[in-house]
Amino acid sequence: MDALFLPYKDVLRKIRHVVMDMDGTIYLDQELFDGTLDFLEYVQKIGGRAMYLTNNSSKSVVKYIEKLASMGIKAEQKDFTTSAQATALYLLKTHKDDLLYV
Numbered sequence: 001m002d003a004l005f006l007p008y009k010d011v012l013r014k015i016r017h018v019v020m021d022m023d024g025t026i027y028l029d030q031e032l033f034d035g036t037l038d039f040l041e042y043v044q045k046i047g048g049r050a051m052y053l054t055n056n057s058s059k060s061v062v063k064y065i066e067k068l069a070s071m072g073i074k075a076e077q078k079d080f081t082t083s084a085q086a087t088a089l090y091l092l093k094t095h096k097d098d099l100l101y102v
Contacts, residue, residue, distance in 0.1 A: 004038060018043050019051045019081075022064070032071045040073060050079065057084035 020026055026036045040050050052064065052075065059067075061080045068075045091100060 004035065004042075012042070012048075013046050015043075015048055017049050017051060019053050022052050022054050022068075023056065026073075027071060030071075032073075037072055050075075051081070052079055053081050055083045057082055061085075 023029070026033055043050050052068075054064065061077050061082060064080060064082075065075050065077065087102075091102070
C-alpha cells in the first residue's frame with residue numbers, strides 16, 4: 001500500500017485534514033472506488049484526518065455514516081459537513097434574530 005503513495009509522501013505528510021466529496025469521488029452509488037480504503041488508511045497512518053463534504057442533503061449525517069460503514073469506512077458525525085448544515089450555519093450567522101421560513 002505505501003508504494004502507491006510513495007510519489008506523494010512528502011506532500012501527504014504535511015497534510016493533516018483531507019476533505020472529500022463522497023458520491024463520485026470515493027464511491028459511486030453503493031460501489032467503493034479502488035484505492036479508497038488504502039488512501040484513507042494511509043491518511044490515518046500519517047496522522048491525518050479524513051472529513052466528508054456533500055451537497056446532497058437528501059440524507060442525514062447518520063445515514064451517511066451508516067452508508068460508509070457498510071463500505072468499510074469508519075466515520076463519526078464530526079467528520080461530516082452537509083449542504084444543510086452549511087446553510088443552517090450561514091442563516092444563524094447572517095439572520096440570527098430574523099424569523100425565517102426555510
